[in-house]
Amino acid sequence: MEGKAKQATPTETAASARSRTKRCQANLSEIFKTSCSSPVVMAHKKLDDYTEDDLGQDQPITSLKILVIGESNVGKSSLMNRFIDDTFDPNMANTIGVDYRSRVVNVDGQTVQLGIWDTAGQERFRTLTPTYYRNAQGAVIVYDVTRRQTFERVEQWLQELDAYVNRTDVVKMIVGNKTDLKNREVSREEGQQLARRHSTLFIEASALENDNVQVCFEDLVYHILQTPGLWEARVQPGRIQLGDNNPSLSEMTWNCISPNCSLL
Template identity: 60%
Template sequence: MLRFVDDTFDPELAATIGVDFRVTSMNVDGNRVKLAIWDTAGQERFRTLTPSYYRGAQGVICVYDVTSRSSFENLDHWMTEVETYITKGDAVKMLVGNKIDMPNREVSREDGLKFAKRHRALFIEASAKTKEGVQCAFEELIEKVRFFSFL
C-alpha cells in the first residue's frame, strides 16, 4: 500500500499492526478516481478486527509473500473471510503475490494463478521494492470495479 500511495519502500518496515488507512486518487481513462484503502493486519491476533472493514468494499486485494509458503497457505482463511463478510455481491477480488524480486521463491506463479482461479479472483505478481506490478494491480482492480458497477 505504501509503495502505491506514497511511492515509498522501507525494507525495515514492520508488518501492519491493526489497520492502516490511506486515501489517494488516480486518473483512470480520463476520470479522477478516489480510493480509500484499508490495510488490515494479517497476523492471527488481529483477525477479529478485519471483518468489519469488508462491508461496502468494492474491491479486495489479498497479498501473500512468494518467499513464504505459510503466507500462501493462510490465504484460504482470508478468502473465506472475504467471501463471508463482503456485502457487495459484485465486489472484485484480487490476489497479489509480493516480493517477486527476492530469491528463494516458495510459491510458484502457477500455484498463485490456480488459487486465484479457484476463488474467481484477479491475479498479479508484484514487488513493492522494485515497484514492478504495483501500479498495474491497482489499475486492473479499478478497471474491473468500474466495469461491474456499470452492469
C-alpha cells in the same frame, strides 16, 4: 499493459498527489466521513474546492474502498505505501495512527478517489472486525511468494472476505508479493491457478522494486469500474454518517418557537 499504465497516470505522480492531499486535508477528511453513504454527493462536496489546475485532471467520479488483507509480514503495508506515495521502508514498523490512505487515480480516463484500508495489525491473530470489511468494493489479498504458508492461507482470507463483505460482486485481486527475493516457494502458475479457481484477478509484484504495484491497483479499479452497480452513486437514502456537517433541519426543532411564532 504498459500503455494502459502510462495512460492511467499522465500527470499523476506521487509528489503531486501528495502535495494536493496536503492542501486539501480538511476537505478530504470531510469526504471520507460520508464516503460510504453517497459517493456522488460526496464527490461534489469535496471537489467544490478543487480547481481543474489543482487536480490536473477531471473530478473523481466516485470514491472506492479497497481492503488489503493477507497474513502478517507479506508486505501489505509496503504495497500500499509504494502505491500511495512511492516509498519503501525495509524496516517498516506498524504505522501508528494510519487508518487508511487515499489517492486520486485516473484509470481508463476515469478519475477515482481510492481509500486503501490497512489491517492495523488486526490480521495477526485473525481478529479483523467485521466492520473493517463493510462497504468495500475491492480487496487485495496478498501472500509472500517465498513463504508457502502465506499462500496456503489465501483461501481462508477469501472465505473471511465472503463472510463479511455485504455484497457478492466485490472485485478481488490475489497478489504474490516479494518477487525480488530469490528463495521462491510458490510458482506463478500456482498463483494463477488459485486465482482462476476463485475467479479473482492475479498479479505477482514487488513492493521493493516497485514492480507491478501501480498496475495491481489500477487493474483492480478498472475491474471495479467495469462492474455495474458496484460503484455508481447508488442513492441509499436514510444512511447517516455522523459529522458536524449535517444540514440542520431546524424547521423540525423547537428552537424557533416563540410566543410570536403563531404556527397553529
